[in-house]
Amino acid sequence: MNMGNRKNVRREVEYFRARRGCVSARWAGFWRGLCGGVVLLAAGGKLVLGASSEPAARDDLRDRSSVFVVAGAPGEADFASDITVQIEAWRKVCAQAGVRSVVIGEVTSALASDHDLLRDALAAESKTGLAELWIILIGHGTFDGKEAKLNLRGPDLTATELASWLKSFSRPLAIIDTTSASAPFLNRLAAPGRVIVSATRSGNEQNYTRFGKYLAEALPDPKSDLDKDGQISLLESFLSAAHRTEEFYKTEGRLATEHALLDDNGDGLGTPADWFRGVIAIKRSKDGAALDGVRAHQFHLVRSAAEQQLSPERRGQRDRLEQLIAALREKKEKLSEEKYFGALEKLLLELAAVYRQS
Numbered sequence: 312m313n314m315g316n317r318k319n320v321r322r323e324v325e326y327f328r329a330r331r332g333c334v335s336a337r338w339a340g341f342w343r344g345l346c347g348g349v350v351l352l353a354a355g356g357k358l359v360l361g362a363s364s365e366p367a368a369r370d371d372l373r374d375r376s377s378v379f380v381v382a383g384a385p386g387e388a389d390f391a392s393d394i395t396v397q398i399e400a401w402r403k404v405c406a407q408a409g410v411r412s413v414v415i416g417e418v419t420s421a422l423a424s425d426h427d428l429l430r431d432a433l434a435a436e437s438k439t440g441l442a443e444l445w446i447i448l449i450g451h452g453t454f455d456g457k458e459a460k461l462n463l464r465g466p467d468l469t470a471t472e473l474a475s476w477l478k479s480f481s482r483p484l485a486i487i488d489t490t491s492a493s494a495p496f497l498n499r500l501a502a503p504g505r506v507i508v509s510a511t512r513s514g515n516e517q518n519y520t521r522f523g524k525y526l527a528e529a530l531p532d533p534k535s536d537l538d539k540d541g542q543i544s545l546l547e548s549f550l551s552a553a554h555r556t557e558e559f560y561k562t563e564g565r566l567a568t569e570h571a572l573l574d575d576n577g578d579g580l581g582t583p584a585d586w587f588r589g590v591i592a593i594k595r596s597k598d599g600a601a602l603d604g605v606r607a608h609q610f611h612l613v614r615s616a617a618e619q620q621l622s623p624e625r626r627g628q629r630d631r632l633e634q635l636i637a638a639l640r641e642k643k644e645k646l647s648e649e650k651y652f653g654a655l656e657k658l659l660l661e662l663a664a665v666y667r668q669s
Contacts, residue, residue, distance in 0.1 A: 376443040376612060377436060378405050381429055382416035383450025383462045383490065390451070390519060397449050397489070400527035407531055408612040416450075416463060424465030433476045441623040443483040443610060446473075449523055452490030454514030459495035461488070470499035485545055485610050489523025492516060494581070497572055501579035506607045508549055509572050512583065518568040521559050526552035530612060537590050541615035546590055546607035549573050553584030575606035605637040606630075625665055632662045 380401045385391035398414055405412035413432055416425045423431070436444060451462040460467040477484065477500065487508040488496040494516070497509040510522040529535040529551035535543045537550065553571045560567040572581030582603040586594040592602040609630045611618065621629065636658050643651055 376408070376410040376445060378410055378412045378445040378447065378612070379429070379432065380412065380414045380447045380449065381425070381461065381463075381468070382414065383448070383452075384416075384464045386451060386462075393524060394449055397524050397527050400524070400530075401447060404527070404530045404612055408614070410612060419464060425463040426466040426468055429468065430472075430476055436480075438479050438481060440482045441627055443485060444480065445485045445487065445610075445612070447523075447527075448486075448488040448490055448493070448496070450490055451519065452488065452492040452496075453517065454492035454495055456514070459492055459499070459514055461490055461496075470496045474499050483610070485607075487523075487526065487545075489520060489526060491518055491520050491569070493520075494572060497574050497581050498579045501574045501577055503577040504606075505577065506545055506573070506575040506610055507581075508545070508574075508607075509581065510569050512570040512572050512581070516569050520556075520569045522552050522556045522569055522571050525555040525559075528552075529555075542611050542613060542618055544590075544608045545610040546573065546575075546604050549607065550584050550587055550590070557584075573603050573607055575603045576601045601641070605634055609633065625668060628665045629662065632658055632665065636662075 378401065380398055382394050382398055385394050398417060402412060402414070415428050415432065448461050448468075453460050453462060453467075459470045473486075473496070477486075481504070483504060485506040485508075486496070486500050489508075489510045492511060492514045493509040494511045495514045497507045500507050508526075510520040526548050529548040530543055532543070532551070535547045535551040537547050549571065556569060556571065557567065570583060572583055574581045578600055580600050582592055586592050586602075587604065590604065590608055592604045595602065618626070636655070639651070639654055639658065646654075
């Protein structure tokens with residue numbers, strides 16, 4: 312790559328970083344915004360803007376997410392009403408997204424416990440493919456120092472059991488545990504390719520949580536769209552919900568008893584919302600563990616018109632390249648300028664080619 316091309320790439324990168332308000336490696340919002348009206352074209356080794364072919368929106372069963380909402384035993388009447396609100400919020404956003412939704416725990420079954428209904432429903436789900444599977448746990452959780460559980464009507468669900476049931480899944484997975492004492496679920500379920508959210512940062516935060524209601528409400532709320540790409544990612548919903556949870560405790564003048572975490576790099580450590588500026592994690596742990604957020608920002612229930620124009624295969628290619636760009640940005644300080652911008656240009660051109668495909 313010659314010096315002129317390298318300078319062009321740098322100018323393109325820094326210009327669009329400034330426009331999007333980005334401070335690090337996250338490019339998804341920019342690229343998704345482009346595919347609504349323009350695409351990047353590769354010409355003579357340079358990146359230029361050109362008109363989009365505007366393919367028709369897709370309605371592909373292969374690409375339809377499934378959402379399992381698992382409602383635990385409500386206990387007190389106030390908690391029961393809150394759980395009902397969350398179920399309805401998820402049902403509404405699933406209808407808006409046109410995805411398949413399954414609610415377990417809303418109605419008592421005489422044939423099987425909620426524990427067994429979830430096990431059987433997961434066993435019947437496709438284990439492979441490109442369609443996302445979202446699992447949302449609502450209600451009360453407990454932790455005895457060894458095992459975390461979701462309190463169900465009948466036998467409780469342990470983190471170990473859920474991990475076992477999901478072991479054979481290779482499709483994209485998002486597991487959102489909005490219950491008290493939910494952090495051990497994050498530690499136990501984390502794996503490459505998965506996005507795990509917990510309402511607490513440890514098993515010792517055992518008071519009833521508010522985070523779940525705010526997260527369900529954030530998914531369809533335009534105010535949650537931090538990068539202004541016309542759709543709301545799981546990361547953006549997490550950040551919005553965590554902010555509203557923090558505001559709840561401040562307004563009530565109460566000590567916060569829940570601190571949500573997100574893990575999407577498989578290390579099981581999790582990242583709190585206050586480590587993010589916009590959709591970019593800007594803080595790093597003392598041990599230098601990899602940052603979270605890139606994969607979670609690629610999970611959407613309600614997709615923009617531009618996103619719907621991408622086939623599942625092209626979306627998968629795009630996501631993979633975005634992850635590589637993010638990983639490259641993490642290594643920037645260890646690479647020479649020549650190697651960094653050479654690798655960056657290669658990835659950007661590959662990404663442009665994904666959007667050029669008909």
